[in-house]
Amino acid sequence: MPDSKRPRHWPKASYDPRYDPIIDAGPGHNRDHAPTYWIGTAGTPPPDDGPVSGDMDVDVIVVGSGYTGLSTAIHLAKEHGIKATVLEANTVAWGCSTRNGGQAQISSGRLKRSEWIQRWGVDVAKKMHGEVTEAFALFNDLIGSDDIDCDPQPGGHYYLAHRAKVLPRLEKESALLNDVFGYGSRIIGREELHENHVRDQEAHGAMWEPDGTCIHAAKLAFSYVRLARKLGAKIHTASPVMGWKIKDGVHHLTTPGGTVRARAVALATAGYTPPGLNERTKHRLMPILSNSIVTRPLTDDEKAECGFQVTSPLTDTRTLRHYYRFLSDDRVQIGSRSAITGPDAENPKHLELLKKGLFRKFPALTDINLDYSWWGWVDVSHDMMPRIFQPDPKQTIYYAMGYGGNGVMYSAQAGKRLAQLVAGQGKELDLPIFTSPLPSHGILTPFRRLGQRMMYPYYYLRDEIL
Numbered sequence: 001m002p003d004s005k006r007p008r009h010w011p012k013a014s015y016d017p018r019y020d021p022i023i024d025a026g027p028g029h030n031r032d033h034a035p036t037y038w039i040g041t042a043g044t045p046p047p048d049d050g051p052v053s054g055d056m057d058v059d060v061i062v063v064g065s066g067y068t069g070l071s072t073a074i075h076l077a078k079e080h081g082i083k084a085t086v087l088e089a090n091t092v093a094w095g096c097s098t099r100n101g102g103q104a105q106i107s108s109g110r111l112k113r114s115e116w117i118q119r120w121g122v123d124v125a126k127k128m129h130g131e132v133t134e135a136f137a138l139f140n141d142l143i144g145s146d147d148i149d150c151d152p153q154p155g156g157h158y159y160l161a162h163r164a165k166v167l168p169r170l171e172k173e174s175a176l177l178n179d180v181f182g183y184g185s186r187i188i189g190r191e192e193l194h195e196n197h198v199r200d201q202e203a204h205g206a207m208w209e210p211d212g213t214c215i216h217a218a219k220l221a222f223s224y225v226r227l228a229r230k231l232g233a234k235i236h237t238a239s240p241v242m243g244w245k246i247k248d249g250v251h252h253l254t255t256p257g258g259t260v261r262a263r264a265v266a267l268a269t270a271g272y273t274p275p276g277l278n279e280r281t282k283h284r285l286m287p288i289l290s291n292s293i294v295t296r297p298l299t300d301d302e303k304a305e306c307g308f309q310v311t312s313p314l315t316d317t318r319t320l321r322h323y324y325r326f327l328s329d330d331r332v333q334i335g336s337r338s339a340i341t342g343p344d345a346e347n348p349k350h351l352e353l354l355k356k357g358l359f360r361k362f363p364a365l366t367d368i369n370l371d372y373s374w375w376g377w378v379d380v381s382h383d384m385m386p387r388i389f390q391p392d393p394k395q396t397i398y399y400a401m402g403y404g405g406n407g408v409m410y411s412a413q414a415g416k417r418l419a420q421l422v423a424g425q426g427k428e429l430d431l432p433i434f435t436s437p438l439p440s441h442g443i444l445t446p447f448r449r450l451g452q453r454m455m456y457p458y459y460y461l462r463d464e465i466l
Contacts, residue, residue, distance in 0.1 A: 010029065010030045010051055010238045010256065010257075011030070012030055012031075012032055012091075013028060013029060013030050013031045013032065013090075014031065014032055015031055015032045015033065015034055015035065016028060016031060017034075017342075017345055017346055017375075018342045018343050018345060018346065019342050020287075020341055020342025020343065021271060021272055021273060021274065021275070021287045021342075021377055022275065022287060022341075022446050022449075023341070023342060023343075024274075024342070025274060025275070025276060026089065026240055026242075026274040026276075027089045027090060027094070027095070027240065027272045027274065028089060028090055028240070029089060029090070029238060029240050029256065030051070030089075030090055030091070030237065030238035031089075031090040031091070031094065032090075032091060033090075033091055033094060033098055034094075034098065034099055034374045034375075034376060035372065035374055036098055036099055036217075036218070036292070036372060036374045037292075037294040037327075037331075037333065037371070037372040037374075038098050038099075038102070038216060038217040038218035038219070039098055039218050040372060041216070041218075041329075042216065042218035042219050042222060043219075043222075045091065045092055045222055045225075046092070046222050046225045046226050046229075047229075048065075048088075048092055048225065048229070048235040048236070048237050049229070049234045049235050049236050049237075050236065050237065050238070051236060051237060051238040051239050051255070051256070051257045052087070052236045052239040052255045052256075052257040052258045052260060053257045053258060054257065054258045055258045055259045055260075055261070056085075056258065056259075056260055056261070057261045057262070058083075058084075058085040058234075058260060058261070058262045059082050059083055059084065059085070059262060059263070059264075060076060060082055060083075060084045060085065060262055060263070060264045060265070060266065060422055061084070061085055061086075061087060061251065061253055061260055061262040061264070061265045061266070062076075062084045062085070062086045062087070062265075062266045062268060063086075063087050063241055063253075063265065063266070063267050063268060063269055063277070064086075064087075064088065064095070064267065064268035064269040064270065064272075065086050065087075065088035065092045065093055065094070065225070065235055065237070066093050066094075066095055066096055066097035066221065066268060066270060066411070067093070067096075067097045067220070067221060067224065067407065067408070067411035067412065067415070068268035068270065068400050068401070068407070068411040068414050068415050068418070069086055069088075069266070069268035069269075069415070070086070070093075070221070070224035070225060070227075070228050070235075070415070071224065071411060071412045071413075071414065071415020071416060071418075071419075072084065072266050072268060072400070072415040072416075072418045072419050072422070073086055073228040073231075073233035073235075073415075074224065074227055074228050074231060074233070074415065075415055075416040075418075075419035075420075076233075076419040076422060076423065077228070077231035077232050077233060078231060079416070079419060079420075079423075080419060080420075080422075080423040080425070082419075082422070082423060083231075083232040083233055083234070084228075084233045084234075084266075085233070085234045085236065085260060085262070086228070086233060086234065086235040086236065087236055087239045087240075087241060087253065087255060087260065088235065088236065088237045088238075088239060089238075089239065089240035089241070090237065090238070090240075091237055091238075092221065092222070092225050092235060092237055093218065093221035093222070093224075093225070094272075095269075095270060095271065095272040095376065095377070096270050096271055096272070096376055096377070096378070096379065096407065097217065097218075097220075097221040097411075098217055098218045098221055099217075099290075099292070099374060099375070099376030100217050100292075100376070100405075100407070100408055101217075101292060101313075101323045101324075101325065101333060101335050101408075102214050102215050102216060102217040102220075102325070102333075102408065103157075103212070103214055103313035103315075103323055103325065103408055104136075104139060104212065104213045104214070104215060104313070104408045104409035105157045105209070105211070105212050105313055105315075105406060105408075105409060106132050106133065106135075106136050106157070106209060106211040106212070106409070107132060107406045107409075107410070108128075108131070108132050108135070108385070108386055108403065108406060108410040108413075108414075108433070109381070109384050109385035109386050109402065109403060109404045109406060109433075110380070110384040110385070110404035110405065110406065111384050111385060112173055113125060113129065113173070113176060113177055113180070113181060114172075114173055114176055116128050116129075117176075117180075120432060122180065124431070124432065125180075125181075126180070126181065127431055128431060128433075129181045129183070131413070131431060131433075132410065132413075133211075134413065135409060135410050135412065135413030136211045136409055138412055138413050138416065139213075139409045139412045139413070140213075142412055143213070143215060143220070147223060147226065147227045147230070148220065148223040148224075148227070149219055149223050150215040150216050150219040150220035150223055151215060151216040151219060151328060152213050152214070152215050153213060153214040153215070153311040153312055153325075153328065154212070154213045154312060155212065155213070155310050155311060155312030156208050156209055156210050156211065156212040156310075156312055157208070157209040157211065157212025157312065157313045157314075157315065158188075158193075158197065158198070158206045158207075158208055158212070158310065158312070158313065158314045158315070159206055159207040159208075159209070159315055159316075159317065160193075160200060160202075160203040160205075160206045160314060160315065160316045160317065161203060161204045161205045161206060161207075161316075161317055162202045162203065162204075162316040162317050162318055162322075162463070163202075163204065163317075163463075164204040166204070166317045167187075167204050167205045169317075170187065170205065170206070170207040170317070171187050171207075173185075173207060174186065174187050174207045177209075183209070183210075184210055185207055185208060185209050185210070186207070186208050187205060187206070187207055187208075188205055188206045188207075188208055189205050190203065190204050190205050193205060193206050194307060196309060197307075197309055197310050198306070198307055198308055198309065198310060198314060198326075199305070199306055199307030199308075199362075200314070200316075200361045200362070201360065201361055201362065201363060202316070202360055202361050203316070203361075212312045212313045213312060213313070213409075214311060214312055214313055214325050215408065217408070220408075236255075238256070238257075239255040239256070239257060240255060240256070241253050241254070241255060241274075241277060242254050242255060242256065244277070244278060246395070249263065249396070250262070250263060251263070251264070251265050251396070251397075253265070263396055264396040264397075264398070264422050265396065265397050265398070266398045266399070266400070266418050266419075266421075266422050267281060267397070267398065267399040267400075267401070268399070268400055268401065268415070268418070269281075269401065270285075270377075270379035270401045270402075270403070270407070271285065271287045271288075271376070271377035271378050271379035271380075271401075272287075272377060273285060273379075273401065278397065280391040280392065280397055280399065280437075281399060281401075281438075282440075283440050283441055284381070284382075284401075284402075284437070284438035284439070284440050285379050285380065285381055285382075285401065285402060285438065286380045286381070286382060286441075286448055287377040287378065287379065287380070288337065288377065288378045288380045288452075289337065289338040289339050289340070289342070289345060289375050289376070289377060289378070290335055290336065290337055290338055290375060290376060290377075290378050290405065291335060291336060291337070291338035291350055291351065291354045291373070291374075291375045292333060292334070292335035292354075292372075292373070292374055292375065292376075293333070293334060293335070293351070293354055293355065293358070293370050293372065293373045294327070294331050294332070294333045294370065294371055294372040294373075295331050295332045295333075295358075295365065295368050295369070295370055295371065296331065296368065296369045296370070296371050297329060297330040297331050298330045298331065298332065298365075298368075301364075302364050302365060302368075303330065305362070305363075305364035306326075306332070306362045306364060306365065308326035308332075310326070311325065311326050311327075311328065312325070313325060318336075318459075318463040319459040319462065319463055320336060320337040320456065320459050320460070320463070321336065322334055322335070322336045322357050322361070323335050323336070323405075324358075324361070331371065332358070332362070332365065334354065334357065334358050334361075335354070336353075336354055336357055337456070338350045338354075338375050339375075340449050340452050340453060340456070341449065345375050350375075351373060355370075378404065378405045379401050379402055379403060379404070379407070380402070380404045380405070381401075381402030381404065381438050381439065382438070382439045382440070382441055383439050384404055385402065385404075385432075385433055386400070386401065386402040386403045386404070386407075386410065386414065386433055387399070387400070387401070387402055387433055387434075387436065387437060387438045388400040388414050388417040388418050388421065388429075388433060388434055389421075389433075389434060389435075389436070389437055389438070390421055390426075391437050396422075398418055398421045398422055399418075399438075400414040400415065400417065400418040401438070402438055417429060417434065
């Protein structure tokens, strides 16, 4: 199609609640956002650069306009003088970045510090702790700048023992954090927790970590969009990658509106990575659905019963954990794991299960009306840790993904690290998350859902009964 006849705008497609990144060939084309609380309260999305409308040559292509992709574009411009071109299949920050719980914690994957030591030894674990400490400082600098407006709610992270038998494990982890890593966590008993923090009726105590902040998920993403474009990046929405060839070292990415050519490509598609996007990302993640709900505003009596005196992140110790928070407009948000497949996501039993979790914690909210309900795909790696990596030194392809639900904070640092790799300045990145690929289970990845169907009931038994 001649450039002059290519459409500059594509009709908006409706949100698809049944989308499944393992089953479906791609995330769609110009689909609307999921109906999250964040999209409902963020205001009008910022301007972008519209769909690709012709063939073009650019410096660097970033695939995905979520937190990681936008941070990559920001840091390529700020630190390396490179103006990125971001390709987004749908609307800006369409995936994880506008479907999460808005909780920033001092972590990068799903493993605890004690598990870092078991896997890599004390020395590497300490360096990993230094990496996430630096990451949280970067995140704080970003959200504290004039360019970012995301309603931050600091106050630390509360890791809540949902059963009495779990508290000794938290005490042991807190001691390790303090003694080995010099990190100032502390244990809070049930009485103090209820009196001064939150009256979660399940909680038998908590481990408190000083670094924890809640943010408005969509406002953060939209601020990243504005900053990236201010720094010279282009963000093309409604531009899914439909084909990818490499000719003489140049990447040719085909979109509905034209082919974009670049010497380097950075992938930041997380849990929404299409199976056919690139061989280097195929079967490297296990996308897991997470549900989230937001209540109507609480009455004064309900607020008194729930005893929310903190607005920072709260997470319980279940394997299929609940993460929740008290929002600035007096609502409660809570999330947890959901269906195993996209086609089953609308099954009301998953919503009922999450509501029961809320009611157990706060009986005063039993049968409260909900104003928002949504779900999204979490990018869980097969070894529970992220990677920021160049999978083949002979090819200028890079990726950052696999946060396992802890990407709100670390995605900012991951974007910075990804920009370093793209700019050829990543030699000093010697941690395992930078020097090894996302582990693969080959063609077995789709069949791992059979394991999920068996493990979810086991996790329930272990968390609630055994």
